[in-house]
Amino acid sequence: MTLRISIFFLLCLLAAARPAVAEEFALSADERAWLAAHPDIRLAPEANYAPFSFVGAEGRFEGMSADYLKLVLARIGVEPKILPPAALADILKKAQAGQVDLVTSLKPTPDRLAYLQFTAPYVEVPAVLLVRREYRGPTELRAMGSTRVAVGKGFAVHEYLLATYPALDLQPQADDRSSLRKLAIGEIDAAVMDLASASYLLRQDGISNLKIAGEIGFSYPLSFAVRKDWPQLRLLLDRALAALPPAEKQAVFTKWVGFERPWYYTNRNTLYAIAGVLAVLAAGALATLGWNHMLRRQVARQSASLKEEFERNRQADEQRRRSEIRYLKLFESARDGVLIVDGSSAQVIEANSAMELLFGYLRADYLGTLLADIPPLVASESRARVVERLSAPGALPEMDVDLRTSTGVRITCELSQNDYRDGERRVVQLTLRDITARRRAEAEVLRLAQHDPLTNLPNRALLHDRLTQAMHRADRRGAQVAVLFLDIDRFKRVNDSVGHTLGDELLKEAANRLRQSVRKGDTVCRLGGDEFIIVLTDTESQEAVVRIAAKLQNALEQRFDVGGREMHVTASIGIAMYPHDGGDIDTLVRNADTAMYHGKESGRASYNFFTQEMNVRVAERVALEHALRNALANRELELHYQPQINLASGRLTGVEALLRWNNPALGAVPPVRFIPIAEDAGLIGRIGAWVLDEAMRQARVWRETSGLKVPIAVNVSAHQVQNAGFAAHVLDTLKAHSLPPDALELELTESTVLRVVDQPGNALVQLHEAGVNAAIDDFGTGYSSLFYLKHLPVHKLKIDRAFVAEVEANSDDAAIVEAIIHMAISLGLETVAEGVESDLQLEFLKSRSCGNVQGFLQSRPLSAEAFESWLQMHEAHAEAGA
Numbered sequence: 001m002t003l004r005i006s007i008f009f010l011l012c013l014l015a016a017a018r019p020a021v022a023e024e025f026a027l028s029a030d031e032r033a034w035l036a037a038h039p040d041i042r043l044a045p046e047a048n049y050a051p052f053s054f055v056g057a058e059g060r061f062e063g064m065s066a067d068y069l070k071l072v073l074a075r076i077g078v079e080p081k082i083l084p085p086a087a088l089a090d091i092l093k094k095a096q097a098g099q100v101d102l103v104t105s106l107k108p109t110p111d112r113l114a115y116l117q118f119t120a121p122y123v124e125v126p127a128v129l130l131v132r133r134e135y136r137g138p139t140e141l142r143a144m145g146s147t148r149v150a151v152g153k154g155f156a157v158h159e160y161l162l163a164t165y166p167a168l169d170l171q172p173q174a175d176d177r178s179s180l181r182k183l184a185i186g187e188i189d190a191a192v193m194d195l196a197s198a199s200y201l202l203r204q205d206g207i208s209n210l211k212i213a214g215e216i217g218f219s220y221p222l223s224f225a226v227r228k229d230w231p232q233l234r235l236l237l238d239r240a241l242a243a244l245p246p247a248e249k250q251a252v253f254t255k256w257v258g259f260e261r262p263w264y265y266t267n268r269n270t271l272y273a274i275a276g277v278l279a280v281l282a283a284g285a286l287a288t289l290g291w292n293h294m295l296r297r298q299v300a301r302q303s304a305s306l307k308e309e310f311e312r313n314r315q316a317d318e319q320r321r322r323s324e325i326r327y328l329k330l331f332e333s334a335r336d337g338v339l340i341v342d343g344s345s346a347q348v349i350e351a352n353s354a355m356e357l358l359f360g361y362l363r364a365d366y367l368g369t370l371l372a373d374i375p376p377l378v379a380s381e382s383r384a385r386v387v388e389r390l391s392a393p394g395a396l397p398e399m400d401v402d403l404r405t406s407t408g409v410r411i412t413c414e415l416s417q418n419d420y421r422d423g424e425r426r427v428v429q430l431t432l433r434d435i436t437a438r439r440r441a442e443a444e445v446l447r448l449a450q451h452d453p454l455t456n457l458p459n460r461a462l463l464h465d466r467l468t469q470a471m472h473r474a475d476r477r478g479a480q481v482a483v484l485f486l487d488i489d490r491f492k493r494v495n496d497s498v499g500h501t502l503g504d505e506l507l508k509e510a511a512n513r514l515r516q517s518v519r520k521g522d523t524v525c526r527l528g529g530d531e532f533i534i535v536l537t538d539t540e541s542q543e544a545v546v547r548i549a550a551k552l553q554n555a556l557e558q559r560f561d562v563g564g565r566e567m568h569v570t571a572s573i574g575i576a577m578y579p580h581d582g583g584d585i586d587t588l589v590r591n592a593d594t595a596m597y598h599g600k601e602s603g604r605a606s607y608n609f610f611t612q613e614m615n616v617r618v619a620e621r622v623a624l625e626h627a628l629r630n631a632l633a634n635r636e637l638e639l640h641y642q643p644q645i646n647l648a649s650g651r652l653t654g655v656e657a658l659l660r661w662n663n664p665a666l667g668a669v670p671p672v673r674f675i676p677i678a679e680d681a682g683l684i685g686r687i688g689a690w691v692l693d694e695a696m697r698q699a700r701v702w703r704e705t706s707g708l709k710v711p712i713a714v715n716v717s718a719h720q721v722q723n724a725g726f727a728a729h730v731l732d733t734l735k736a737h738s739l740p741p742d743a744l745e746l747e748l749t750e751s752t753v754l755r756v757v758d759q760p761g762n763a764l765v766q767l768h769e770a771g772v773n774a775a776i777d778d779f780g781t782g783y784s785s786l787f788y789l790k791h792l793p794v795h796k797l798k799i800d801r802a803f804v805a806e807v808e809a810n811s812d813d814a815a816i817v818e819a820i821i822h823m824a825i826s827l828g829l830e831t832v833a834e835g836v837e838s839d840l841q842l843e844f845l846k847s848r849s850c851g852n853v854q855g856f857l858q859s860r861p862l863s864a865e866a867f868e869s870w871l872q873m874h875e876a877h878a879e880a881g882a
Contacts, residue, residue, distance in 0.1 A: 025075050025243035027236075034232045040081050041233070043069075044100040047085035051200035051256045052105040052222065055085045064196060064256040065104040065222065068122045071248055072224075072240040095227065102233070103225040107156065108357055110335040115228050118353070119237045121221035123253065125194045127157045129213040130183060137189070139213040141165045150179035150191040157192055160218045163409045177201055184209055194220050199258040217407060322422065336433040339366065339374075343419065343426030346371045346390055358413075358434055360406030371430075376403040386415065390428055393419050400435070411436040452526040454504055455511035463525040463533055467585050470523075470537040471578055481578040482536040482545045485592035486514070486552065489570045489604040491530035492682075496722045502563045509562065510569070513555040518548060533589065542577070542609065549573050549607040557605075570605035572596050581610045597621065600680075625681050627663050628674055632690055636663055639694050640861035641712075643870070644832055644854045647846045652874060654745060654832075656713040656854065657695040658861045659687070679717065688720045692733055696744065698864055700737040706871065711745040713775065718752040727766040734772075741771030745796070749777055753792060768793030775832070779820060797824045801835025801855070808840040818848050825849065 027035070045061040046053040056062040061082055073080060080102060086094075094100045096115050108118045129139060138144055145167040151158045153172035161168060171188050173179045176198070179191040184207050191198075195212070202210060226234040337358045340350040351366040359376045366374050371390060377383045382401035389396060396417045404410055413432040420427055450462035458466060470481045488494075488510065495503040507530065514524045514532060523535040534552065539545055553571055560567040574595030582588040595610040601621070602608070631637050637659065644654035661669045678684045695712050702708040720726055734741060746767070753764070753776060764774055775796035799820050806813045817833070824831045833845050836855030845853060859870055 025240060027076070031232065031236055035076070035078065035236075038230075038233075041078055042083055042099070042101045043080035044083045044091045044094060044103050045085045046088055046091065046105060049088070049105055050204075051196050053085075061085065063105075064123065064252060067252040067255065068249070069104055069224065071244055071252070072122070072237055075240040075243060076236055095225070098227065101227050101230065105222050106225045107221065108223060108225075108353060110354060110357065112225065113335055113354065116225040117228055117231060117234045118223040118225050119234055120241060121223050122241055123249075124219050124221045125196045125257075126215045127160075127192055127218040127220065128195045128198055128215050130180070130191045130193070130198055130210050131189070131213050132183065132186070133209050133211050135189070135211075135213075141168060141216055144168060144190065147190055148188040150182055150188045152176055152179065152193060155193075156220065157194070157216075157218055160407070160409075161192065164407060177205070180205065180207055180210065192216060196257050200256060203258065334431070336431050337413070339371070339430040339432070341371050341390065341428045341430060343390070343393075343428050346387070348374060349427065355432070358405070358411070358432065359403065375406065378404075380404055386430075389415075389417055392417075393426070400439070401432075403432075412439045452528075455508050455526050457511050457515070457532075458523060458525045460525070460527055463523065463527075463535070464585055466523040466525075467535050467588070470535055471585075473537065474578060477538065479537075480539040480580070481588075482539045482548075483576045483578065483588045483592045484534040484536065484545075484549060484552070484607075485574040485576075485589065485596045486532040486534060486571050487573075487596055487600070488530035488556070489572055489600070491569070493718065494567065494569065496719060498563070498565060498567070502565065505562045506560055506567060506569070509560055510556055513558075514552060517551045517555045533592075539577070545575060545577075546607070549575065553605070553607065572599040572604050573607035574599060574610065575607060576610045621677065624666070624669070624674065625677050627666060628661070628677060628681070628683060631661055631663070632686065637661055637687070637690065638863070639691065639698065640863055641698075641867045642854060642861040643859050643867075643874070644713075644852050645858050646852050647842075647850060652708075652710055652871070653852055654710050654713055655867075656747070657691065657698075657715075659691055659715075660861075679719065684717050684719050685723065688716060689729070691715075692730065692744075693736075696733050696737045696739055699739060699743050701864075702868075703739075703743075706868065708871065709743070711743055711773065713745040713747050715747045715777065716752075718748075721748065721752060721763050723763075727763040727770075730767055730772060731770055741767075742773065744772055746772065746774045747777040747798070748774060750779065753794070762793075764793045778834075794829070796830040796832060798832045798834055798854075799850075804833050804835045804841055804845075804855075805837075807844050808838070814844070817845070817850075821848050821850050824851075 043061075045055075045063075045066065047055050049063070049065075051063055052065045053061070053063040083094075083100065091100060091103055092112070095103060103116070106112065106116070106118070112118075129141070131137075131139070137147060141149075141161070142165065146169060148169050148171050149161075150171045150173050151161055152175055158170070158172060161170060171182075173182065176191075176193040179188070179193060180198070180201050182188050183191045190213075195215075198212065201207075224237055226237065334352050334354060337355040338350075338352045339348055339355065341348055348366045348369050348371060351363050353363075355361070355366065356363060361375045371377070372383060372387045377386060380401070380403050382403065385399070386401055389399075398414050398416045401413050401415045402410055403413055412435055414435045416431045416433075418429045418431075420429065450459060450465075451457065452459045467481070467483070473479070474481045488507075491503070494506060507526075511524070511526060511532070514534065518524060518534060518536070521537050523533075523537075525533040525535070527533060534548075536545060536548060552573065556569055556571045560569065574592045574597070576582060576588045576592035576595065578588055581591045591610040595608045599606040599608040639657045640660050641655050641657055643652050644656065645651070646653045659671055659675075661671075661674055663669055675684075678687055692714055695714050699708075699712045716726075723729075730744070730746075731741075734744060746764075748764075753774075768774065773796070774794045775798055776792075776794055777798050778800040779797040797820060799817055803813045803817050803820075807817050808814075821831050830851045832852040832854055833841075833850050834854050836842055836845065836853040836857045838857065841855075842853065842857060862870055
């Protein structure tokens with residue numbers, strides 16, 4: 001007997017070692033009857049889901065899914081009625097309406113399970129990583145943080161990569177074809193998609209410079225979907241799928257993918273068989289020991305009464321009926337993951353398909369396993385809480401639990417629990433609903449509502465909360481709170497010179513430095529633009545605040561390296577103390593802001609504590625800015641004109657247009673007061689455009705009435721010159737007034753010229769080439785480089801009045817003026833000495849060969865009408881002198 005058993009085990013082992021073969025397949029009488037009652041099975045193929053399902057060149061339904069389906073339907077003996085191919089969204093709408101019976105190439109999802117049932121997967125296609133053939137970088141996704149990886153936007157693998165590899169630089173594309181083409185031309189570094197699509201598209205598009213670097217641990221299981229009320233058809237398809245010979249399935253896969261699947265795909269049945277044989281061998285050892293005992297009891301078993309046989313059959317039928325009810329309840333109606341657990345043993349009795357979809361584990365991984373040991377709960381922080389709930393009978397409130405999928409992704413589920421009786425046994429139904437996206441969205445909404453999107457610092461809303469807490473704590477402890485209002489000086493010039501993108505990068509680095517410069521319990525907030533609020537809690541004294549303010553300024557004054565450019569900035573800080581400078585948040589912030597503006601007016605790069613006197617000055621400045629905003633519309637601005645005289649001939653060689661503002665309430669406001677306000681308030685562009693247009697209009701008038709054709713000099717700011725359309729605007733203005741280019745001369749400070757000299761598309765170069773001359777104003781007070789000076793598109797240097805004022809009494813000033821004149825002559829540039837007010841100054845300049853002079857000695861700035869009178873007198877005097 002033992003020999004027979006050994007031979008039997010050996011035959012089993014040999015059978016298991018052979019390649020797996022398909023199951024025998026034959027239709028039962030019930031199945032044939034059902035098929036006869038349903039002759040028209042409507043199949044809806046997708047029109048454009050290559051290589052799985054698409055319409056070929058001759059209008060036929062083709063693809064990997066089509067080939068698998070043909071093999072399956074051939075065994076069943078069904079010839080489906082193929083509906084016109086359509087998009088997936090349209091197919092699903094028809095399936096919901098009961099107009100489609102069979103769908104190919106679908107993945108089960110909770111919403112689809114409401115109106116469709118799915119077969120076992122007929123193919124599982126892995127997702128792969130593709131790179132160019134010359135690529136030598138890492139191919140492990142965890143090591144590819146800075147690599148640009150393309151993926152189909154909204155595809156399942158896209159969601160997987162977002163959750164599993166958040167550090168990846170993902171580049172979502174419209175489809176897989178776009179990913180491959182951009183990878184082929186080098187616009188991205190790698191691409192992720194399913195193996196079948198990759199292989200198919202590479203062949204279709206003739207792309208030969210790419211290679212598959214490997215799988216990423218994610219796959220696409222595809223199933224056939226059947227209408228909800230036809231379970232018979234779904235069972236038929238599952239049986240036919242199981243009966244397919246592996247060689248036929250492999251042939252379809254190879255046809256569309258281009259090479260055979262790995263050994264473990266085609267030999268799974270062999271693996272299962274070997275595992276079964278090992279189990280049989282183990283059981284056989286026990287069976288051998290009990291064989292004689294079984295023989296002794298064989299007669300007793302065969303002589304069992306008909307009554308006992310009938311009772312067993314009745315119990316089996318009852319158990320089968322209950323199993324069918326549980327199956328229908330779990331698998332036909334539940335869209336969330338459902339576990340049925342024995343209330344006494346805590347073992348899982350049943351699990352639905354949604355559990356497989358949620359966590360990626362097979363149903364077999366749950367059945368018979370203790371609840372505490374099911375894979376999603378292992379290593380989960382919620383394990384003890386879930387197991388503890390099992391011991392509490394009845395319906396319990398929902399609770400959130402953190403679980404892990406088969407790929408290690410952490411998801412949040414809402415757990416609900418209900419008890420019911422299965423005969424004498426207490427059974428617990430646990431329902432799991434994935435709320436990860438909802439919780440993530442809620443957290444993101446809260447974060448965005450309380451944080452600045454650029455720097456991730458707390459915003460105004462969170463500042464209100466933090467400052468309120470700090471004030472309450474200060475009240476309890478009798479301490480103080482310092483509110484620092486920090487503004488980066490002249491940050492607008494940074495944006496104008498390097499662009500907003502690099503400006504934003506500088507702001508982010510500045511935010512990091514500020515955060516690192518304060519204590520752990522302090523708060524750094526960004527209000528917007530270049531404005532920050534720092535809240536210092538439990539402040540001991542003003543000296544402690546000063547130390548931190550100095551530390552903040554020092555942190556920002558260190559060199560910034562942004563986008564390969566070196567930048568330097570400073571900051572102005574205003575400080576208000578609670579409770580001395582205000583008892584509420586708005587007052588504290590407003591007073592700190594006032595102190596900051598006081599610092600800017602005093603020269604910037606400073607910190608100032610708030611005083612009541614500052615409010616008066618800020619109010620005056622606000623009133624001045626408000627009036628200036630209406631000055632153009634109210635026609636309060638006008639131009640005065642000051643002549644430039646040639647020292648050798650005494651003739652008029654040019655006129656400088658100077659801006660004046662007369663306000664009905666404020667009177668005559670000097671330019672030194674309102675020009676800085678115009679720059680800070682962003683009004684200088686509009687005002688500068690008006691000055692240019694008005695000066696050229698007057699030039700046109702003088703040319704027509706008095707024949708005056710000398711150039712009119714107009715001062716322009718850095719903001720105007722750095723505007724991309726400045727050169728075109730100047731030329732358009734000249735054209736609008738029918739003036740030649742030499743009718744205008746642009747005056748710029750040294751710092752403005754140096755700021756734009758290296759910019760691409762330099763406006764000064766464009767205007768110089770068009771015939772518009774430029775002069776450097778206030779020369780000698782800036783930081784001009786002689787190297788730049790000989791290459792700059794300028795033709796004139798204007799010597800600053802500060803040097804001319806003391807030229808006859810101060811030897812240093814005389815030497816500087818003489819050096820500027822000689823340098824200009826050697827470079828072929830004209831010179832104009834500004835601020836000439838005495839005959840001694842005039843004689844000195846004439847003796848040093850200065851070309852032109854401008855100042856009160858010749859004429860004060862005059863209105864257009866007064867200048868015309870001066871011009872008549874000057875010409876008469878010049879003719880008389882001649």
